Amino acid sequence: xxxxxxxxxxxxxxxxxxxxxxxxxxxxxxxxxxxxxxxxxxxxxxxxxxxxxxxxxxxxxxxxxxxxxxxxxxxxxxxxxxxxxxxxxxxxxxxxxxxxxxxxxxxxxxxxxxxxxxxxxxxxxxxxxxxxxxxxxxxxxxxxxxxxxxxxxxxxxxxxxxxxxxxxxxxxxxxxxxxxxxxxxxxxxxxxxxxxxxxxxxxxxx
Amino acid sequence: xxxxxxxxxxxxxxxxxxxxxxxxxxxxxxxxxxxxxxxxxxxxxxxxxxxxxxxxxxxxxxxxxxxxxxxxxxxxxxxxxxxxxxxxxxxxxxxxxxxxxxxxxxxxxxxxxxxxxxxxxxxxxxxxxxxxxxxxxxxxxxxxxx
Numbered sequence: 001x002x003x004x005x006x007x008x009x010x011x012x013x014x015x016x017x018x019x020x021x022x023x024x025x026x027x028x029x030x031x032x033x034x035x036x037x038x039x040x041x042x043x044x045x046x047x048x049x050x051x052x053x054x055x056x057x058x059x060x061x062x063x064x065x066x067x068x069x070x071x072x073x074x075x076x077x078x079x080x081x082x083x084x085x086x087x088x089x090x091x092x093x094x095x096x097x098x099x100x101x102x103x104x105x106x107x108x109x110x111x112x113x114x115x116x117x118x119x120x121x122x123x124x125x126x127x128x129x130x131x132x133x134x135x136x137x138x139x140x141x142x143x144x145x146x147x148x149x150x151x152x153x154x155x156x157x158x159x160x161x162x163x164x165x166x167x168x169x170x171x172x173x174x175x176x177x178x179x180x181x182x183x184x185x186x187x188x189x190x191x192x193x194x195x196x197x198x199x200x201x202x203x204x205x206x
Numbered sequence: 207x208x209x210x211x212x213x214x215x216x217x218x219x220x221x222x223x224x225x226x227x228x229x230x231x232x233x234x235x236x237x238x239x240x241x242x243x244x245x246x247x248x249x250x251x252x253x254x255x256x257x258x259x260x261x262x263x264x265x266x267x268x269x270x271x272x273x274x275x276x277x278x279x280x281x282x283x284x285x286x287x288x289x290x291x292x293x294x295x296x297x298x299x300x301x302x303x304x305x306x307x308x309x310x311x312x313x314x315x316x317x318x319x320x321x322x323x324x325x326x327x328x329x330x331x332x333x334x335x336x337x338x339x340x341x342x343x344x345x346x347x348x349x350x351x352x
Contacts, residue, residue, distance in 0.1 A: 001219060002221075002222045003212075004215040005211065006209075007207060007210060031247075042214070046222070046252075047251070082308075086304055121232060149305075193300055196302055
């Protein structure tokens, strides 16, 4: 689920923080910059693991702050393909079941990856697995708040960096920019179409 | 900012759990001298991740159990990713093993799957309450077999 990513960056320490230990200031700046943020094609950054190398600090003319190139390792949430994860069902909609891990919310299980046959119950707005046994069909509801085990099938990174001023119509471009801002930078596609996957309560022996 | 290696190492949930609890301890000890505005993101992600990991079997693990587990796993010929998943999830049924180990029907016989389950449940500590419930039942079963 979590990987260690080696990165380098130049950290700026303002002069009023010079009395603090350099390592502490740098750790704080790195966490301020990266924690809880998605780095494109890398994953969701959690926290600093360690600092591997500090190069010399420089002060540039015109800026009283020190600039230090830092080599460090960061803990990043980036599940590998086909990994099994356990999450909680946040909501159900026509485009599938939305699962959350608490710290990461953008996981979708599309309708075709649910245990088949499945149908969407409009009245209760939940997906239902129509499980057939010799006794007849059982309707297994995928209620909100239930713990669900799923396999990671696909991941999508979207570059959400600002695109700059658009030239022509101001009003229409504002609308499209707002739509773009709501897109999640990192989404996972899951699947529960195998034996053992789905709600934990479906597979316990009790 | 430059990413040198996006996959330098895999971390188990237990390692991240330890790291976050130590960090939380450090921050508590150093007092609230830091400006909270910049630290809000770190606080949020630490709290949520700790909350999630605390619900998994990792909270009962220790560095020694993880080391023992990996040493015992050497004989089973599993890939790094599969061992990591077994460590993070602590499966108790054969179905879960089949999910985590690729092509388990071809690579492992039923006995091997059973022995794998035994290794996992014996070396990795589970929920202490559940284990207490299970052990009197186990002694009852043994009594029946005799």
